[in-house]
Amino acid sequence: MYTVLSSRRVFDGRAFSLRVDEVQMPDGRQASWEILGHTGGVAMVPLDVDDNVLMVRQYRHAAGVELLELPAGTVKPGEDYAVCAARELQEEVGLAAAQLELLGEFFLAPGYSSELMRVYLATGLTPASLPQDADESIAVERVPFRQAVRLAINGGLRDSKSIAGLLLAAHWRGQEK
Template identity: 45%
Template sequence: MSDQDRLYEKTISSQTIYDGRIIKVKVDEVLLPNGKTAKREIVNHQGAVAVLPLTPDGKMVAVRQFRKPLERTIVEIPAGKLEPGEEPLTCAKRELEEETGYQAASYELLSSFYTSPGFADELMHVYVATGLTKGESRPDEDEFVEVLELTLEEAKELHRTGEICDAKTVAALFAWENRVLHERG
């Protein structure tokens, strides 16, 4: 018997308690490996992308915006949710241009990861975008952002002070720093 089989939780029942525009929340009753049952609260999400845009002069393009769940403004890389059936790269291109006005000549998938697998199935795809050209941003009508260009040191300082605090941006920041260190030899 494999580890996956020994640890598997079989779903006995599932009830959707919220079905919104961005997420669906359900409560599953599961049969545990020891024969007991438990409830699991699960957030279903279509998936998302984020973009680490790097300018020709070595800066990261980021956005500052208010995040209601945190009740404060933070700095993060451009990101957005996938539309049903949308390819992640298509979404990355759309989100970069909508939020920042930038277009990129090249995209490279940096990583794909689950944002919080303890309760959500959201899969985040993070791209590095290079060969940037500046244009006019077109945020969604309910999205208010300030576009920033940050050096690696400025971004690290914003992380130190807590202005950069979301997982995707922190992961991208460390990947960027690693890339710079690797390029320097």
């Protein structure tokens, strides 16, 4: 059994916190682990009536590049994941979804982060925009579903949540091959 002996908060920011946990491992050894605490995230696979995925192109400063991604966002403390998905879809692509179906969930980097990502299929799309976050500059691109899945498979996408989300959607649709 892993036992947390102590936990020290090092940083509290807008998007995450950093703590250092001193942990006793099952064999008696002790380890010091740095953990990024995160409230969670959502990504959406918005499919329009023409079988296009609405994706976003945006600059990601930590990566130092512009990336093509699924629309996504951070869950606010205490916020329901599906509520967050609906809000982020409106903020990032200007659409509301009549149906949000959970495709799956996964930890993005479980070696050092608590961030749980849930991916939703968004269908029945209608215009309904909310203002974008002040620190975002997003361009929306319509990508045919099959092409988006090929990008995920062949290295054309470099964002892990988008790759996983599109592969989950392809599996859901029976098009994983």
